[in-house]
Amino acid sequence: MTNTTIFANTSLILANEVVTGSLSVTDGMITGIDTGGSVPKGAVNLGGAYLAPGLVELHTDNLERHLAPRPKVDWPHRAAILAHDRELAGTGITTVFDALRVGSIISGQSKRYGEYARGVTDEIHELRKAGLLRISHHIHLRAEICSETLIEELDAFTDADRIGIISMMDHTPGQRQFADISKFEAYVRGKYSFGDQEFLDYIDFLHRLQAQFGSPHEAATVAAATRLGATLASHDDTTTGQVATSCAYGVSVAEFPTTVEAANACHDNGIAIMMGAPNLIRGGSHSGNVAASELAKIDRLDILSSDYVPSGLLMAAVALGQIWDDLPRAMATVTSRPAQAVGLGDRGHLSVGARADLVAFSVADGTAVVHETWSDGKRAF
Numbered sequence: 001m002t003n004t005t006i007f008a009n010t011s012l013i014l015a016n017e018v019v020t021g022s023l024s025v026t027d028g029m030i031t032g033i034d035t036g037g038s039v040p041k042g043a044v045n046l047g048g049a050y051l052a053p054g055l056v057e058l059h060t061d062n063l064e065r066h067l068a069p070r071p072k073v074d075w076p077h078r079a080a081i082l083a084h085d086r087e088l089a090g091t092g093i094t095t096v097f098d099a100l101r102v103g104s105i106i107s108g109q110s111k112r113y114g115e116y117a118r119g120v121t122d123e124i125h126e127l128r129k130a131g132l133l134r135i136s137h138h139i140h141l142r143a144e145i146c147s148e149t150l151i152e153e154l155d156a157f158t159d160a161d162r163i164g165i166i167s168m169m170d171h172t173p174g175q176r177q178f179a180d181i182s183k184f185e186a187y188v189r190g191k192y193s194f195g196d197q198e199f200l201d202y203i204d205f206l207h208r209l210q211a212q213f214g215s216p217h218e219a220a221t222v223a224a225a226t227r228l229g230a231t232l233a234s235h236d237d238t239t240t241g242q243v244a245t246s247c248a249y250g251v252s253v254a255e256f257p258t259t260v261e262a263a264n265a266c267h268d269n270g271i272a273i274m275m276g277a278p279n280l281i282r283g284g285s286h287s288g289n290v291a292a293s294e295l296a297k298i299d300r301l302d303i304l305s306s307d308y309v310p311s312g313l314l315m316a317a318v319a320l321g322q323i324w325d326d327l328p329r330a331m332a333t334v335t336s337r338p339a340q341a342v343g344l345g346d347r348g349h350l351s352v353g354a355r356a357d358l359v360a361f362s363v364a365d366g367t368a369v370v371h372e373t374w375s376d377g378k379r380a381f
Contacts, residue, residue, distance in 0.1 A: 002026050005377070006043035010051040010360065013331050014350055023051060025356040028377035033352060046360050049371055052331050053348050054094025054357030055313050056338040058165060058274065059140060059233075059255055059305040062087065063098045067120070077123050082132065089134045089380040091310045092359035092370045095339070095347060097140035097164050098124065102154055103147030103217070105209070115149065117141060118156045125161075134380040135373075136357075138164040138342075141230070143221040145170045146209040150217045154224040164342050166225040167233035167255055168218060172210040173203055222249045231342050234271075236289075237262040243269065253303070253341050258289035263300040272341050273300055276307040277316030292316075296323050303341060304333045314361060314368040322366075 008022035012033065022043065024032035039045050066080035066087075088096055100117035127133050141157070143150060143166055157163055173184040194202060225232040233253040234246040243265035246254065254266040255274045266273050275292035276285075284291045295301045304320065306313035313334050321330035332348075339348030347355040356377035361370045373381035 004031070006032075006040055007046055007051055007358070007360070008039040008043040009037060010046040010049055012350055013050055013052040013328055015332070015336070016328055018050075018327060020048075023350065023358075025358075025374075025377045028356050030350065030352055030354045030356050033350065046371070049360045049362045051350070051358060051360050052092075053335040053350055053354075054135075054359050054373065054375060055092045055317075055334045056095045056344070056348050057088070057093045057306055057310070057313060057334075058097045058253070058303065058338045058342065059099050059167070059307065060088075060096060060310060061099055061308050062306070062310050063100070063120075065308070067116070077120055078127060081120070081124055081127055085127075085133050085135060085137070086381075088310050089373050089375070090370060091306075092314045092361060092368075092373050092381075093135060093306070093310060094357035094359070094373060094375045094380065095136040095138070095344065097138045097342070099140045099142050099167075101142045101144055103144030103150035103169075104153065105147050107148060115153055117153065121157070121161055134378075135375045138162065140165040140167065141224075142167050142169050142235075143217070143224070145217040145221065146172050146206060146213055147217070148209070148213065150213070151220045154220060157224070157228060159228065161228070163228045163230045165233055165253075166221060166228070166230045167235050167253075168221050168249075168251075169235045170210065170214065172206050172214075218249075225250075233274075237266065240265045243271070247271065255305070256289075256307075257295075258285070260290055260294065260298070260300070263290070263295050267300055272302040272337065274303040274305050274338075275301050277304050277312035278307055278309050280304065280316040280319055281312055293323060296320055302333065303338045305338075314359070314370065318363055318366070318368045 004026040006022055006024050012019050012021050019035050020037050021035040063084045066084045067075055069075055100120055102117045104115045121139055124137050141163055232251050233255050234251045235255045236258050237243050237254055238258045243262050247269045253272045253274055257263045263273055279285050280292040304316050317330050317334045321327035324330055336348035347357050358374040360372045361368050
């Protein structure tokens with residue numbers, strides 16, 4: 001028995017235009033799009049609000065915030081995953097690639113990271129199988145190159161885990177994201193209250209990790225992405241040389257390039273450029289790197305990610321629409337473009353036959369206000 005819902009009196013954000021009309025959904029699939037302002041009997045009247053494809057988020061650290069809401073606090077994982085799921089639904093995100101760190105630091109006196117990604121992945125799969133998640137969850141492994149246990153942690157994953165993205169991270173101070181050591185110092189000392197000597201010892205420790213593990217762990221990460229059939233992403237490329245290396249590895253998405261030089265090189269090599277929504281909204285990078293708005297103005301921005309603020313994704317897309325004077329193009333950076341980057345052709349666009357992932361929203365004084373979210377045709381928020 002089929003179940004059809006009609007959403008009417010809405011501004012449909014299509015691939016190249018915004019039109020007043022209605023959209024029909026049957027059994028989780030978009031089955032009709034009509035123009036005009038009529039409201040058929042029994043239809044859901046959206047009151048003129050925008051109706052867009054559900055947002056596709058490729059890189060968010062938000063789940064980790066729920067897993068560890070305070071230093072040394074390990075919150076019950078299933079409760080954390082469910083809270084994260086509901087939060088994202090409320091921001092219009094219907095597909096998320098949950099970023100989980102692989103690669104632990106188990107020695108050294110300044111800082112320690114323990115392994116957690118394998119267990120959390122199992123718990124996400126279990127909640128999905130039980131039908132308890134409101135939106136579509138996929139796994140993004142953030143491979144910390146300069147760690148001590150990366151290879152063992154990567155080896156724990158198989159095809160059955162459906163890993164969608166593996167990104168290569170190198171946060172060693174003095175390059176990439178933290179080319180400006182003072183920015184790294186402000187971040188680390190503010191977070192961990194290091195004294196002067198403790199901070200210097202920590203810098204030395206991280207440099208030794210890079211020297212020992214950098215090259216073999218990069219190679220292992222590339223091999224793991226190939227083995228698992230995952231999209232390979234770079235992170236914080238800064239120079240043309242780093243982009244050339246990424247290109248040679250088969251990288252197809254560049255997360256948060258830090259300079260115009262790197263962004264230009266990515267563009268020239270057909271690598272999709274992802275920037276952070278917080279960067280766009282704040283008007284610049286918190287690490288002192290290139291502003292997302294600067295890349296947008298020179299046509300070097302393909303995908304937006306909420307990064308660490310889920311509610312920022314739709315807000316940034318609306319702001320980008322003003323920069324470009326083209327809302328459909330801006331919305332594509334949070335819908336169709338990220339979906340295409342990871343091979344999910346069934347979503348990210350309003351078209352007949354597409355998965356019915358939808359978000360209805362309005363804009364009040366420049367702020368996006370989510371009214372309702374549907375995932376696979378079901379109300380998620």
